[in-house]
Amino acid sequence: MMEKKIMDETFTVPIGPQHPALKEPSHFRITVDGEIVTNAVVRLGYAHRGIEKAVEGRNWIQNLYMLERICGICSHIHATAYCLGVEQLAGVEVPPRAQAIRVLTAELERIHSHFLWVGVAAHEAGFDTLFMYIWRDRETVMDLLETLSGNRVNYSVNILGGVKFDINEEQADAIRKGLDYLEERTNHYLDVVSNDAMFLQRTSGIGVMTRNQAEVLGTVGPTARASNVARDVRVEAPYGAYFDYPANIVLEERGDLTARFVVRIKELFESYRLIRLILDTLPSGDLETRMPRRIKEGETVCRVEAPRGELFYFIKSNGTDMPERIKIRTPTICNMTSVVKLVIGHQLADVPMILVGIDPCFSCNDRMVILDRSDGYKQQWTWEALRQHGIDYYHEQHS
């Protein structure tokens, strides 16, 4: 079987589902001519966890914890999106102090996510020193999150109708001090990614996405903003405390990997500014309001800006204590098409860099899709049929 593949005219390099470059399962078939990529196909779905179905069998409060576990890096923003939607359905107004704390945590989370990304991307480029240093500094913000919530990931800050904890002066000072250190380091890293000649060889002019392409391919988040597409939910459609603490959009024009580095690092400064502003002018008042156990019938759409881009929640309630349907779309799925488009014509060595350039989060984006075509074909399987298909498939592969 192997020989047959080699004999083909095209040479296909499989990346994933198990591959050192990808810490999460997904499969890319990269067709190469020598070192040049001529085609790329992506296959997702290896980490489908059935969360959308699972939430239909749990009550509104349990689901908060379920949804927070969609992503280990941007857990808070998932909970925030869900809370905003449910509170909107229930017609509950969250106290301003709680809203501010939510945004503060979201920005801290953005800092840790962007630091993590710069490290991973540097590792893909073969610059392990930057990877190690930036992950060391990332510990500062992880410690801050732990001081606030007791957890390094899955902070569990939100509850329906408010937040779980307050911020005292001591914690505020710790955050301010941590931010001062991080800001100094961020200045250094901005200098490294925009001036280090060897590093620029691997990023400058690689994976260039024009503004038009970025719009057509439907990219979101920093990936889009690196191509000068002004797309940031915090600015376009503010939610929660972003009305009181407006965020500024960070744009870059070049659209290459360098721009994606620079956009994310510059966004860190924006996060530092927002956090300091919130700490200085934190509104006083309650942390939570009373939430009904059953949510009024209705449906809503909720959009928030996750570290990777726009996160979309559709929530439908049938008036009981469990949701009828929750649909989630994470930013990675929006950006994935740009990867298979951009790698064509580049070298094989650039593929991991371009892939990582969108900051992919695979297990977050795997959702089930049900085709309901006009000709009546429905892709619905019974358990027995699915099992039989598995057995047949196995026999076919191993005969």
Place this chain on the structure above:
Amino acid sequence: MGSTTIMNNIPNLVALLIFPAGLFLLLCGLFYEWADRKLLAQLQNRIGPRWFQPLADIIKLLAKEEVIPDGVNPTLFIGLPIIALAGGLTAALYVPIVGLLPSYGLPGDLIITIYLLSLLTLCLGLAGSNTLDRFSLVGATRTLTQLFSYEAPFMLALLGPAFVARSWQISVITTFTNNRWLILSQPLGFLVAVIALMGKLELPPFDAPEAETEIVAGALTEYSGRGLALFRLGKGVALVIGLTLIASFYLGGVTNPFLFFVKTLTLLLVVVALQALLTRLRIDQTVGLWWRYGTLLVLAQWLVTIVWHGVAT
């Protein structure tokens, strides 16, 4: 007759199997591999391995089953690692390891040594192309491409000292360079030699042939157990020999064990610092770097040396 032949050959056997080549060199290679990893880890804000880690890795690998994948030529698969290591160990006989005079010497052994060192890379490339694994094939292509880019500059850089010593025999060159710091008169040659050594050993930033984020382990992806252990030992040996050659040619000679360790370890520190500072080059960038700058630099060095010699005599 048999006993006298054996008696006469005992020094030779010791030289081949225990010291300076053979067992001692293998341990020395493991020690330098550890020093490399530990120093790099320290520069990268990591703790790094314990001193016996490379040895433990080798013992573990030797104890493991060697999986021979489908579709390979088994003879080549098993034989190539042995040839690679044997090449490295043979090269050591002509090199002043630990500051001792080379065990063997003949006119032109510098060329022999350089080619024995290249045997390792060649075996790597062949081992990669022997398998049907796609990562191995891409890795093997890159390994051989890289071989063609740094080999000529490396050789020219080592022939610089040979030229001023008027000999292609390593023992004659090292006698000449003793207390003569050729790094001062041939700085470009030294620079090219050090960087070419990094290319030879596929150290960062020249680790495109085994870039794990792209092609897993490159040419060695299918290797496990003994084959992998032998290749790793071979790389350690090549590291020691390469450092010894450069230190003895450019850094005022290594005439005793103390000087040997001080100079080679200092050189290793330079190599480690470069590893920590630089981003991995793509294979096309590596080739471009060598043919556009490396070769030209070393040729310029040669021109200066020749003209200077002409003027001086």
